[in-house]
Amino acid sequence: MDTSKVIKFDDVPLSKFHVKMTGITFAAHFTDGFSLGVIGIALTVITPQMGLSPFWQGLIGSSALLGLFLGSLILGWVSDYYGRKKIFMFNFVLIAIATALQFFVQTPEQLFILRIIIGIGLGGDYSVGHTMLAEFLPRKHRGAILGSFSVIWTFGYVLASFVGMFLHSTLGDSWRWLLVSAFPLALFVLIYRMGSPESPRWLLRQGRTEEAMAVVKKYLGDNVVLDDEKTEQQMGTFSDLFSKKLITRTLFNCIFFMCLVIPYFAIYTFLPDILKIMGLAENFTTNMLLNALLILGALLGIWWTIKFTRRGFLINSFIFLSIALFTLGMLPDSSKMLMVITFAAFTLVMSAVSNLVGVFPAESFPTDVRSSGVGLATAASRLGAAVGTFLLPMSIANLGMTYTLLWLTGTLVVGTLVSIAWAPETKSLTLSEASSINKAG
Incomplete structure (x- = not known):
């Protein structure tokens, strides 16, 4: 090796290998968005066919999120012990099989169980997919690419609306075809993940230095070195997340993540019903416009992630979202145009x-x-989202729309306060430097 041309692992240029790993991880996130997006549309057909009560609507609507909680928590921990690669494949074996079986369900209980299994696979992929990609990407591009997960997820979520409208107008048993339409996506991801390498950072921390360097040389080049990671064998435990060194980061990631996704999933899972109650459906082509705003917001988010500090972007967004949702809850029914503008702005920034x-x-x-940390944060967020999604239909029925929006605003206020207190600044740091920060930047 020509030592004058040695490149640090965190500074290696983007390569075809990075593009491939990004592609198969993004495809998984697209499948996730699509799989979660279809259930809200499918429920509009399933509810009258099966005579679902608000309880069962909430239970089925939140079932995949409950599975995401379990999968993120358990499979993230498993991958820290047994490797990223195994779970990277196993996730989509679960997802593909359970997705296909949805076509044959006859009862709400059967659908509930299958949606939980799908969620377990998706949850495992959240923790391992994010981790796997982060451990390969150079720092220069890490923030923009990891931030783009939301864009890909949103495209999948929005595509579910279009597929739902098409199938609903052309097929009698539309909800079955809609739910199983995610199967080709899951099968595609599973096939293209075959042969993916193990994370060299994980191998290095297990003391398997030769294997780690073999992966680096094969996929990134002979002159790339892993010099920013400890080379001695080290096996972390789940309890380390609650140690004095990591507890603040653990709490911050769990709480901020949860406070964002609770209103996101609660509102957008039942978006048609919410808009109808607010009286916006007749004078605003809401579904398509708000879906377009979700995509536009996700694209803007990439730019804002690059342009602004991580900490500033998060805190200012939380403040804006809290004000917007509070305003939306307090506006009188006669202020239709202001409702539209506020809801549109909320959707853009939330995305x-x-x-x-x-x-x-x-x-x-x-x-x-x-993986354990990412999995725990994801698990906390999905548990919160599952509870929020489950409670939303009953909250609207018993408390009304105003009080429902106000308690959702409360979650955003909590997210604001936690971010101000604990959000770190990790922009432009190597992965090792970013993970060693102990306090807000």
Whole structure:
């Protein structure tokens, strides 16, 4: 090796290998968005066919999120012990099989179980997919690419609306075809993940230095070195996430993530019903316009992730979202145009700042517990989202729209306060430097 041309692992230029790893991880996130997006549309057909009560609507609507909680928590921890590669494949075996079986369900209970299994696979992929990609990407491009997860997820989520409208108008048993339409996506991801390498950072922390360097040389070049990671064997434990060194980062990632996704999933899972109650459906082509704003916001989020500090972007977004949702809850029914403008602005910023859920957790934890940390943050967020989605139909029915929006605003206020207190600044740092920060920047 020509030592004058030695390149640090965190500074290696983007290569075809990076593009491939990004592609198969993004495809998984697209499948996730699509799989979660279809259930809200499918429920509009399933509810009258199966006679679902608000309880069962909430239960089925939140079932994949409950599975995401379990999968993120358990499979993230497993991958820190047994490797990223195995879970990287196993996730989509679960997802593909359970997705296909949805076509044959006859009862709400069967659908609920299958949606939980799908969620377990998706949850495992959240923790391992983000971790795997973060551990390969150079720091110069890490924030923009990890932030782009939200864009890809949003495209999948929005595509579900278009597919739902098409199938609903052409097929009698449309909800079955809609739910199983995610199967080709899951199968595609599974096939193209075959042969993916193990994370060299993980191998290095297990003391398997020769294997780690073999992966680096094969996929990134002979002159690339892993010099910013500890080379001694080190096995982290799940309890390390609650140690004095990591507790602040653990709490920050769990709480900020949860406070963003609770209103996101609660509102957009039942968007048609919410807009109808607010009286916006007749004079505003809401579904398509808001979906377009979700995509535009996600794209803006990439730019804002590059342009602004991580910490500033998060805090200012939380403040804006809190004010917007509070305003939306307090506006009188006669203020239709102001409702539209406020809801549109809320949607745009919510989609944009959601990019950071793919960045902060992956940059916050050391290699030996990175998947566990990402998994725990994702699990906390999905548990919160599942509870919020489950409660929303009953909250609207019993408390009304105003009080429902106000308690959702409360979650955003909590996110604001936690971010001000604990959000670190990880921009432009190597992965090891970013994960060693102990306090807000």
